[in-house]
Amino acid sequence: MSSKQGNKAVYFERVKALFQEYKRVMVVNVDNISSSLMQKNRQALRGKAVILMGKNTLIRRCIKEITNIPGIVYLSNALKLNVGLIFTNEDLHSIRELVALNKISGPAKAGAIAPCDVIVPAGNTGLEPGQTTFLQALNINTKIARGTIEILNDVKVITKGDKVGSSEAALLQKLKITPFFFELQPLSVFEDGQIYPIEMLDIKDSDLEVSFAEGNKQLTALCLATKTPCPGALPYYLKGGFKNCLAIAEASGYTFDLHKKFAERSSSAAAVAAPAAESAAPAKGESKKEEKKVEEEEESEDADIGGLFD
The missing domain is CATH 3.30.70.1730 (Ribosomal protein L10, N-terminal RNA-binding domain)
Structure with a gap:
């Protein structure tokens, strides 16, 4: 002791x-x-x-x-x-x-829990014809070829997570198959x-980043819907407040620094867009003139054709 x-x-x-x-x-x-x-x-x-x-x-x-x-x-x-x-x-x-x-590889023992699926491949088993009844009991289609038993199709004899039966263990032992790795x-x-x-x-760091971003997105949406302040919703509140300030400035004529910058950018963008609109306008006018000419020519042709039948 x-x-x-x-x-x-x-x-x-x-x-x-x-x-x-x-x-x-x-x-x-x-x-x-x-x-x-x-x-x-x-x-x-x-x-x-x-x-x-x-x-x-x-x-x-x-x-x-x-x-x-x-x-x-x-x-x-x-x-x-x-x-x-x-x-x-x-x-x-x-x-x-x-x-x-x-x-290490090892045999399938009866009563053990299968760590993976076990599939017996089709082909010659090398077993003598007297073992046919044993294979038929396991619902395995066979035929006799050259004095030995041949399995016709691949057969799953053990499913992962199931207990290994004595018949399945005996079959794999006869076929000299050691399907499990320990x-x-x-x-x-x-x-x-x-x-x-x-x-x-x-779980990788990238997975955590994606989950965090999705959670932050959902939280921000909830706070905006319920009008509850949170750090994630702050940029949206600032954006909405700035829009209101711009609207008041435009309506009252009052200007401030950010309003001036915004107005300058808007005017520069409009100046860039104007030449493009002007260049597109003549093209549209020309296309309309061409359509008008085509219509006039078609009308004149119709008129000439009608004169022949008078």
Whole structure:
């Protein structure tokens, strides 16, 4: 008993030291992870991160004794099922990429949750004709070709998220297909007293900028509709007030600096537009004259034709 207690005390001290040294903790799923694959991940993360494994109840007891880290209780609630912790101070994107590089292929075991769809391709299976009934039980169309069974069409035998059945597992084993890849699967991240799902790492700064701009646009529209002042609506209020001031100045003849600048710009714009309008006017007049001539010529021709029949 004393040795067990001593080991627990050492483990507790190690956990406390990790929480003091590292600011970020990534919770990962370790289902179907072999010891060799875990060793590969430890080697890949050496110098950048530390992987901590242990019973969830034991880690929760360690976390309860840590009182100087705010929000650590949220991490305790995330310790469910078969998980491990990766402590790091590095960028979480790079850590996730390193973890994703270390994966191994494995067979589909009965009762396991499928991480992906499994499709058996059409073609020769190499199985003897006596296995035909086994394939027909799985609704797989086959034929006998050159003394072996041939699958006629591609068949989806396992759907992602479903449990692998014993028949499907036996079929894939007979066909020597290892469809699954096993790796550490990041689930969530604990940082600065908050825990959030791993999908949050996929959000880019550009996405945040677009969301902020859209939210600001909606807020400004709401404030303008309800006549509630806000910083976003201020330019529209100033624009409306300036229009009112210009209208009063035009009606009363009173001028001010901004009104003079606006009037100068308006007059310059009108001066530029006037020559264009004048050049377009003769063209219209000429076109009307041409149309008039054409109409007169048509009338004269009609008159001449009518004289021939008199």
